[in-house]
Amino acid sequence: MSDVRALAAQALDQVVRGGVSLRAAFAQVAPRLADSRDRAFLSALLHEGARWWLRYDALIGRLLQKPLHRREPVVHALLVLGLVQLAVLALPEYAAVAGTVEATRALKRPQLAGLVNALLRRFLRERVALEAVIGSDRLLSSSHPAWLVQQLARDWPDDVDAILAANNAPAALVLRANRRRTTPAALTERLVGAGHAASMHGWLADAVVLEDSTDVTHLPGYAQGEFSVQDGAAQLMPDLLDLHDGLRVLDACAAPGGKTAHCLERHALDLLALDRDSQRLAQARENLTRLGLRAEMNTGDATQPSVWWDRRLFDRILLDAPCSATGVIRRQPDIRLHRRSGDIERSAAEQAQLLDALWPLLRPGGRLVYATCSVLPRENAAQVGAFLARTSDAQLNHDAVPARFGRAVATGRQNLPGVDGMDGFFYAVVEKAN
Numbered sequence: 001m002s003d004v005r006a007l008a009a010q011a012l013d014q015v016v017r018g019g020v021s022l023r024a025a026f027a028q029v030a031p032r033l034a035d036s037r038d039r040a041f042l043s044a045l046l047h048e049g050a051r052w053w054l055r056y057d058a059l060i061g062r063l064l065q066k067p068l069h070r071r072e073p074v075v076h077a078l079l080v081l082g083l084v085q086l087a088v089l090a091l092p093e094y095a096a097v098a099g100t101v102e103a104t105r106a107l108k109r110p111q112l113a114g115l116v117n118a119l120l121r122r123f124l125r126e127r128v129a130l131e132a133v134i135g136s137d138r139l140l141s142s143s144h145p146a147w148l149v150q151q152l153a154r155d156w157p158d159d160v161d162a163i164l165a166a167n168n169a170p171a172a173l174v175l176r177a178n179r180r181r182t183t184p185a186a187l188t189e190r191l192v193g194a195g196h197a198a199s200m201h202g203w204l205a206d207a208v209v210l211e212d213s214t215d216v217t218h219l220p221g222y223a224q225g226e227f228s229v230q231d232g233a234a235q236l237m238p239d240l241l242d243l244h245d246g247l248r249v250l251d252a253c254a255a256p257g258g259k260t261a262h263c264l265e266r267h268a269l270d271l272l273a274l275d276r277d278s279q280r281l282a283q284a285r286e287n288l289t290r291l292g293l294r295a296e297m298n299t300g301d302a303t304q305p306s307v308w309w310d311r312r313l314f315d316r317i318l319l320d321a322p323c324s325a326t327g328v329i330r331r332q333p334d335i336r337l338h339r340r341s342g343d344i345e346r347s348a349a350e351q352a353q354l355l356d357a358l359w360p361l362l363r364p365g366g367r368l369v370y371a372t373c374s375v376l377p378r379e380n381a382a383q384v385g386a387f388l389a390r391t392s393d394a395q396l397n398h399d400a401v402p403a404r405f406g407r408a409v410a411t412g413r414q415n416l417p418g419v420d421g422m423d424g425f426f427y428a429v430v431e432k433a434n
């Protein structure tokens with residue numbers, strides 16, 4: 001089968017019911033489409049389908065007397081995609097409706113083609129009233145799960161609507177120039193020369209912003225390792241670590257190697273990149289090879305240093321902790337479908353374990369940078385606050401994170417999604433007493 005909408009419906013159902021990541025679902029299906037325009041359409045359907053699932057899933061529930069999602073989950077996903085084509089992608093009505101009806105047949109459900117046609121046409125007829133219903137309901141309009149909206153309202157009462165809106169807004173692609181192979185200025189010039197809307201970032205030393213979303217592997221310089229994709233918020237790490245050549249550095253949660261690579265692009269380091277996920281670590285190895293960089297790599301659990309540590313203290317430790325990823329929902333819309341409220345306590349407990357296990361590996365006078373792509377204080381300021389309270393030789397360095405990044409919170413700085421064009425991200429810099 002090569003019907004893009006039908007393939008997208010199957011893949012989206014895998015994301016929603018099977019818990020598969022959007023990236024994996026796309027990678028599974030995309031090779032079946034020969035035309036790059038079809039692959040781009042598939043990508044748009046999947047991303048916007050995941051982003052707006054909660055809204056249109058609920059709306060369809062209100063419009064159908066006998067819901068389809070249990071009996072016919074893939075056709076239900078196709079219906080969501082039909083509404084997304086009309087309301088989000090703004091495709092011509094005829095193309096969206098006829099194409100979606102055709103996809104019902106491609107899925108071998110001709111008996112449901114009439115229902116699909118009728119529901120999409122009803123949406124078009126009653127659009128104004130239905131959009132008013134959506135607009136009057138924060139869950140429907142934001143397309144976020146109730147637990148997360150409640151949590152954000154508790155944590156960020158003045159910012160909750162801005163966060164929800166940013167999670168649904170498009171995000172520019174940000175590249176990190178590999179200083180060993182090029183400069184941000186030269187990279188920008190090269191991309192502009194190839195017809196892309198590229199510009200140097202206003203204040204991040206290595207960042208280049210690309211307004212058009214594109215397959216970066218086809219950009220000039222990609223194969224030569226001149227750049228990587230990395231949001232601006234993630235590009236502060238080398239500065240926060242206060243690196244210089246020769247330091248011994250531990251990147252405790254390193255895969256797929258974005259921050260490891262950035263540190264090595266800046267300095268010649270004795271760096272150990274650790275991660276417990278061997279597949280993700282293999283990806284990190286590939287990334288470093290493309291960029292012309294080398295690090296010692298180890299698969300291991302950072303909470304169990306006795307298994308992998310050689311007893312040499314580290315001058316710097318980078319703890320880019322596993323977290324809820326609630327700061328990057330605008331780039332990974334499936335996060336809102338996969339996270340559950342109970343995940344937050346679990347990841348907070350793991351973060352505390354990581355901090356406690358890694359602290360003894362830092363030399364006196366050394367520095368640990370704690371980072372997450374979460375917006376939840378439980379994983380950020382409160383986490384670091386509790387660590388400082390139970391660790392007598394740990395001191396917060398409040399001034400190490402530049403004031404232009406995000407806002408000051410009790411034990412670090414937090415950027416909320418979309419602010420300054422960046423992802424939601426948290427940093428705390430902690431130093432060990434001499």
Ligand SMILES: C[S@@+](CC[C@H](N)C(=O)[O-])C[C@H]1O[C@@H](n2cnc3c(N)ncnc32)[C@H](O)[C@@H]1O
Nearest residue numbers: 253254256257258259275276277301302320322
């Ligand atoms: C936020 S990601 C790291 C991203 C990476 N620093 C980068 O910039 O590309 C968190 C990583 O922590 C790893 N991880 C989670 N728990 C771990 C543990 N106990 N020990 C080692 N790695 C762990 C996950 O496999 C995941 O790759």
